[in-house]
Amino acid sequence: MIASTETGPALELIGLTKRFGRTLGVDRLSLTIPRGSVFGLLGPNGAGKSTTIRMLMGMLAPTDGQARVLGIDVAADPVEVKQRVGYVPETHHIYRWMRVGEVLGFCKSCFRKWNDQTCRELVELFGLDLEKKVKHLSKGTQVKLALLLAVAHEPELLLLDEPLSGLDPIAREEFLDGVLRTICERGQTVLISSHMLDDVRRLADTVGFLYEGRLLLQDNLDTLLASTKRISATLGDGCRPTQAPDGTIWQRIEGREWIVTLRDFTPEKLGQIQATQGVEHASVIDLGLEELFKDLIRGQRVAS
Amino acid sequence: MQIDPHSHVPIYLQIADGVRAAVAAGVYRPGDALPSLRAMAIQAHVNPNTVQRAYDELEREGLIYCRRGRGLFVAEQGLASAQSVTGNGVRRALEDAIRAGQTAGMSANEVRQLFTSALQRVTQARSKQP
Numbered sequence: 488m489i490a491s492t493e494t495g496p497a498l499e500l501i502g503l504t505k506r507f508g509r510t511l512g513v514d515r516l517s518l519t520i521p522r523g524s525v526f527g528l529l530g531p532n533g534a535g536k537s538t539t540i541r542m543l544m545g546m547l548a549p550t551d552g553q554a555r556v557l558g559i560d561v562a563a564d565p566v567e568v569k570q571r572v573g574y575v576p577e578t579h580h581i582y583r584w585m586r587v588g589e590v591l592g593f594c595k596s597c598f599r600k601w602n603d604q605t606c607r608e609l610v611e612l613f614g615l616d617l618e619k620k621v622k623h624l625s626k627g628t629q630v631k632l633a634l635l636l637a638v639a640h641e642p643e644l645l646l647l648d649e650p651l652s653g654l655d656p657i658a659r660e661e662f663l664d665g666v667l668r669t670i671c672e673r674g675q676t677v678l679i680s681s682h683m684l685d686d687v688r689r690l691a692d693t694v695g696f697l698y699e700g701r702l703l704l705q706d707n708l709d710t711l712l713a714s715t716k717r718i719s720a721t722l723g724d725g726c727r728p729t730q731a732p733d734g735t736i737w738q739r740i741e742g743r744e745w746i747v748t749l750r751d752f753t754p755e756k757l758g759q760i761q762a763t764q765g766v767e768h769a770s771v772i773d774l775g776l777e778e779l780f781k782d783l784i785r786g787q788r789v790a791s
Numbered sequence: 792m793q794i795d796p797h798s799h800v801p802i803y804l805q806i807a808d809g810v811r812a813a814v815a816a817g818v819y820r821p822g823d824a825l826p827s828l829r830a831m832a833i834q835a836h837v838n839p840n841t842v843q844r845a846y847d848e849l850e851r852e853g854l855i856y857c858r859r860g861r862g863l864f865v866a867e868q869g870l871a872s873a874q875s876v877t878g879n880g881v882r883r884a885l886e887d888a889i890r891a892g893q894t895a896g897m898s899a900n901e902v903r904q905l906f907t908s909a910l911q912r913v914t915q916a917r918s919k920q921p
Binding site: 664670689692 | 836
């Protein structure tokens with residue numbers, strides 16, 4: 488039964504919804520992530536990223552819809568999901584009273600699979616002291632230990648929930664090295680939610696933007712950045728254009744400058760802006776991931 | 792290998808540019824091995840698939856070649872290839888600068904004067920280096 492699921496997508500969400508009282512934490516989220524992909528889940532605080540990941544781990548029951556992880560219906564078999572998925576939660580609660588070596592032994596006994604060599608390599612890479620108690624480790628070292636525990640049982644999918652926040656640059660780099668090693672060695676499928684857009688840019692091949700529980704867009708990262716542009720147009724006196732081209736995600740007029748951020752940019756769209764009444768000239772500006780992220784959110788705030 | 796994650800330039804192109812620059816500067820010479828996918832991914836802190844894409848691009852343009860089971864090596868014509876592609880990049884950068892000047896309303900002569908003085912300044916600064 489397990490073998491038959493190994494070719495399907497790593498993750499398949501079908502109308503996944505979570506309601507907390509009157510608020511929708513996650514709103515009809517549909518998403519498919521193929522095996523071998525590194526997916527960056529982006530969105531402002533409270534967008535529903537952690538809620539989504541916790542539903543994927545079977546730690547939170549969806550109000551509606553379904554999550555299939557490695558072909559398994561999470562609601563039907565959450566234990567099997569935990570065996571086959573590695574998870575680094577936002578706030579981890581590794582047995583604080585145990586020594587690092589004891590935690591490793593305990594976790595090894597919980598999983599069907601355990602790779603001692605990976606474990607040794609990461610202990611060395613992260614400079615973990617097996618004799619130290621978990622509660623005496625720095626925050627950065629605890630997160631690295633959490634990553635070790637998440638990958639040593641050779642998961643088919645690695646879920647990283649905002650793992651990098653609050654880490655110093657060195658700890659962040661070591662953590663990312665650990666993730667990169669498993670990607671290099673095993674073609675690891677990864678879903679990472681993060682605000683650290685630079686790090687997501689380095690790791691991810693695909694990104695999705697969540698906002699108020701809804702998936703605003705999902706695309707290959709290079710394609711998205713290549714096809715999203717900001718156009719800066721200079722306006723004649725008293726001119727207030729109202730019509731922006733299709734695919735506008737955000738626009739603003741400030742004094743004589745009209746700024747339009749566009750998806751699926753084409754020269755025709757630039758032509759359309761240049762031909763708008765009152766526009767003197769317009770030029771195209773390339774966008775980085777961070778600017779794109781901000782413009783998407785600004786556009787949503789204006790719309791709501 | 793320096794990667795700028797803020798840049799809009801795809802990371803695989805940044806890696807390809809970095810390798811070309813290293814070949815043009817003689818860091819890697821014809822016949823030298825390039826870092827493996829894994830080594831480059833970890834060194835540059837990027838996804839190995841991205842490195843693969845960069846290496847594919849460099850192989851297509853003849854800068855590097857693959858020896859099965861042995862890895863990737865700089866081709867004999869690698870240096871010439873790196874210089875010609877780097878030349879394309881320089882041309883693009885100059886064109887961008889000219890367009891920026893024109894948008895600001897500069898004449899061709901003003902742009903030419905700026906270019907000449909910038910060239911002088913950079914050349915002088917370089918010749919003063921030990």
